Amino acid sequence: MSEETNAAAGTKTRQPALEGWFTLNQDQPHLIGNQCNRCGTYYFPRARHFCKNPACDGEQFDDVELSRTGRVWSFTNAEYQPPPPYVAAEPFVPFTIAAVELAKEKMIVLGQVVAGVNPSDLKAGMEMELVLDTLFEDDSAEHITWKWKPVASNHHES
Amino acid sequence: MSHDIAILGVGMHPWGKWGRNFTEYGVKAARDALADSGVAWQDIGFVSGAATMRCGYPGYVAGATFAQALGWQGAEVNTSYAACASGSQALAAARSKILSGACEVALVVGADTTPKGFLAPQKGERPDDPDWVRFRLGITNPTYFALYARRRMEMYGDTQDDFARVKVKNAEHGFENPNARYRKKFTADDVAASNMVADPLRLMDICATSDGGAALVVSSLEYARKIGRGDAVKVAAISTVTPTYASAVIEMPDIATDSAAVVEAHSFRAALPVKAYEEAGISPQDVSVAEVYDLSTALELDWMEDLQLCERGQAARLVRDGVTKVGGRLPVNPSGGLACFGEAVPAQAIAQVCELTWQLRGQAGARQVNNAQVGITANQGLFGHGSSVILKR
Ligand SMILES: [Zn+2]
Numbered sequence: 001m002s003e004e005t006n007a008a009a010g011t012k013t014r015q016p017a018l019e020g021w022f023t024l025n026q027d028q029p030h031l032i033g034n035q036c037n038r039c040g041t042y043y044f045p046r047a048r049h050f051c052k053n054p055a056c057d058g059e060q061f062d063d064v065e066l067s068r069t070g071r072v073w074s075f076t077n078a079e080y081q082p083p084p085p086y087v088a089a090e091p092f093v094p095f096t097i098a099a100v101e102l103a104k105e106k107m108i109v110l111g112q113v114v115a116g117v118n119p120s121d122l123k124a125g126m127e128m129e130l131v132l133d134t135l136f137e138d139d140s141a142e143h144i145t146w147k148w149k150p151v152a153s154n155h156h157e158s
Numbered sequence: 159m160s161h162d163i164a165i166l167g168v169g170m171h172p173w174g175k176w177g178r179n180f181t182e183y184g185v186k187a188a189r190d191a192l193a194d195s196g197v198a199w200q201d202i203g204f205v206s207g208a209a210t211m212r213c214g215y216p217g218y219v220a221g222a223t224f225a226q227a228l229g230w231q232g233a234e235v236n237t238s239y240a241a242c243a244s245g246s247q248a249l250a251a252a253r254s255k256i257l258s259g260a261c262e263v264a265l266v267v268g269a270d271t272t273p274k275g276f277l278a279p280q281k282g283e284r285p286d287d288p289d290w291v292r293f294r295l296g297i298t299n300p301t302y303f304a305l306y307a308r309r310r311m312e313m314y315g316d317t318q319d320d321f322a323r324v325k326v327k328n329a330e331h332g333f334e335n336p337n338a339r340y341r342k343k344f345t346a347d348d349v350a351a352s353n354m355v356a357d358p359l360r361l362m363d364i365c366a367t368s369d370g371g372a373a374l375v376v377s378s379l380e381y382a383r384k385i386g387r388g389d390a391v392k393v394a395a396i397s398t399v400t401p402t403y404a405s406a407v408i409e410m411p412d413i414a415t416d417s418a419a420v421v422e423a424h425s426f427r428a429a430l431p432v433k434a435y436e437e438a439g440i441s442p443q444d445v446s447v448a449e450v451y452d453l454s455t456a457l458e459l460d461w462m463e464d465l466q467l468c469e470r471g472q473a474a475r476l477v478r479d480g481v482t483k484v485g486g487r488l489p490v491n492p493s494g495g496l497a498c499f500g501e502a503v504p505a506q507a508i509a510q511v512c513e514l515t516w517q518l519r520g521q522a523g524a525r526q527v528n529n530a531q532v533g534i535t536a537n538q539g540l541f542g543h544g545s546s547v548i549l550k551r
Pocket of ligand 1: 052
């Protein structure tokens, strides 16, 4: 469905800005991590070769889709244009960043927050969900990444 | 057996953006430290350099570079690299030589020349490199400092005014320090008027990078007594421990913390001083003065709590009450800290020890901490490097 939408909107292809870091399901995207099959520790990005748990000598990992919701640990924004390899739009538009704690994996994951959400809209503990959105566009493609978005219930009253 | 060694001499080249070869700063600092110690260069048995990664091959072999510049005299040399903890690792190498009896008196030197402008990541597409990935996603160094700062605001009710108070205090301290790069007093209004970089941190909340050099002459206690310096300030502990898996705090340049689903999460910053206190047999209540790595104003508050100088969440209150100012009960960053120096990576941890030495000797002039008996340093850098050093009289 998303491909049809894009085809209607233009000719650019959608491609992940980071290959293999997240699923491409537009409605229910997940970060792709993995899990040590000896001790069960989760990894994002995916572990290769060795488990980092000092009590474990595991070397085999199974891919897992990480929880796609979590709670805000902290947040900030970027008011200045980051240096390359960040690819900025002209003119640069500041964006919000959140550190979100996943309950099951007990892991904090950084990501941009969708446009229109400012730091003043966020609070620690607020529930966030993972969405796919444009990181940058070039002549040939729209490069997509994961972003955090407040879940609708946070703004129930507004 | 005592782990103590004596600090016979300290020296620094002023911090700035001088644009000269790092060797010049290191040699100036070394000559000042030697003069301060009264030890002849020819008597130094071991030269322990802190490496710089930005000045080519001479920087990778900094110990030898300084030794050659001072004039080869047959000493042994070594070079340490441990990011922000390089200076402490160099001091630890010198202490090991001294305590093993392999040498009596050693010279520790670190110096750096920083490039103009912002530090840019290496070119090319490197999706396997976490540093490349985070910059691709727009996550810069200030992002991490701002996340820690905002976390304090959310957890403890700290405010941007509290962070500004740290800057104002450190600027007052640095105003009195001839080695500081920025010697200007600022008001809270000045801080509030500076541009927002990463909410809630403004330009004046975040430290710059600088050129600078610092050096120490250290010896066995026996050697110190032999030359009539039995009263010298002593290094009572050096902690350079690595983190313990799993990380509790998101660390630069990572995009995620470790998972604490299977093992407990640990704070690296909090772990660093624990070993130092144990090794010194000194408790946080004994500390009279601290030099901590204020990469941001808010980070100074984190460090105060990590050093157990106050309860979690109480650091801002201490700053509000003037406790951490020179003249207060527990001054923090009497040198002016990174706020007034800017970071000169391989020299910074050594500069912290220089400042505490002057404080413990009572030679810090207008920024002198009253009756300083015990001082502690703390810093943290990339890739699991960090350090905490305790000095005592
Ligand atoms: Zn494992």
